Amino acid sequence: MPARLNELPRLLAADELKPVWLIAGAEHLQVMEAADALRARCRELGYSEREIHDVDAKFDWNELAMSGAAMSLFATRRMIELRMPTGKPGKAGSAAISEWCSNPPPDTLLLITAQEWSKSHEGAWTRSVDQVGVAMAVWPLKRDEFPSWINARMKSRGLKATRDAVELLAERVEGNLLAAAQEIDKLSLLVGQATLDADMLEASVADDARFDVFRLTDAAIAGDASRALRMVGGLKAEGAEPIPLVGWLLSQLRVLVRLAGAGGNLNQAFKNERIWDAKQAGFKRALRAGDAAHWERCIVQAGLIDRISKGRAGGDAWREIERLIAAIASPRAGADLFGKQS
Structure with a gap:
């Protein structure tokens, strides 16, 4: 049976971990923190080697088999990660993962993470994972569950808050x-032992003048290119790392692709994506200005920025971010922007 996120502490408390894990979902924070918790437990249990594979359309699935057959350099336990953003390994990938699950290598833990997930992603390979390991789908919180999550998060950070503050x-x-x-992390430092109220x-909030990735993305999707580009400049000036920004941009671009494919049932699509009423106008503007093919091109550009940021491609990450933001805000100029070189 697929595992639930609330079962993670129990699963991690075991003396021996299952050999294969799948942690997948569009709720990136929860996926990231669940994977981090697993990595931390692996370190406690002596998994001192870590190997990472980024899965894209050109990924050679023979690499997974070769990793499984390779001996540890230091005769220690190994953790192998497959970062598969779309959650769709394809025919070759499904076969490779199923083959791995049929005979997991000793002293090796395989972690598969995905940033997109739905019932349609499930198949033979996920059943193979479930049979030998842990298949954990992280489903988005419903709107009425969100205040409870905030309250629990505050308590975990030692922050006391009134109900009105949580709702606000x-x-x-x-x-x-x-x-x-x-x-919440910021408030826990500011408030200390006091009880946080709505005032x-x-x-x-009124004093928070930071340029942050959430406002930046909202401005770009709403078509406010000048404001979004000022925010990019602010983040760069503050010494921010581009990788978290690119991760959030990717998530929102994938939302735009899914919305573009929703056809006439946009209201249901907004509900599925948990896009609140206040933000729907911005997304509707973006969908009118650019088609699915444009948002796919933006995803490709975001992938390039990610590689540049990680030293896997040449270029200026911040310059490419500026081009991406401009293309999100002004889709008609997108093709020309991506065609230029630094």
């Missing part, structure tokens, strides 16, 4: 767990 923060971040987590939260 839920309204402010509009279902964005990454934004909520960011605000204190409101004052904190």
Whole structure:
């Protein structure tokens, strides 16, 4: 049976971990933190080697088999990660993962993570994972579950808050767990042992003049190119790392692709994506301005930026981010922007 996120502490408390793990879902913060918890437990149990494979359309699935057959350099336990953003390994990948699950290498743990997930992703390979290991789908929180998540998160950070403050923060971040987590971490430092009430939260929000990735993306999707580009400049000036920004941009671009494919049932698509009423106008503008093919090209550009940021491709990551933001805000100029070179 597929595992639930709330079962993770029990699963990680075992003396021996299952040999194969799948952690997948569009709720990136929860997927990331679940994977981090697994990595931490692996380190405790002596998995001192770590190997990472980024799976894209050109990935050679023979690499997985070769990794399984390779001996550890230091006779230690190994953790092998498959980062598969789309959650779709294809025919060759499905066969490779199923083959791995049929005979997992000793002293090796395979972690597969995916940033997109739905019932349609399930198949023979996920059943293979479930039979030998842990298949964990992280489903987005429903709107009425969000305040409870915020309250629990606050308590875990030692922050006491009134119900009104919790509700106000839920309204402010509009279902964005990454934004909520960011605000909670900041508030835990500012408030200390005091009880956070709505007035204190409101004052904190009013004083928060940071350029952040959530506002930047909202501005770009809404077509406000000048404001979004000023925010890019602010993030760069503050010494921000481009990788988290690119990760969030990728998630929103994938949302745009899914919305573009929703046809006439856009209201249901907004509900499925948990896009709150206040943000729907921006997404509708973006969908009118650019088609699915444009948003796919933006995803390709984001992938290039990710490689540049990780030293796997040449170029100026911040310059390419500026081009991507301009293309999101002004789709008609997108092709020309991506065609230029630094």
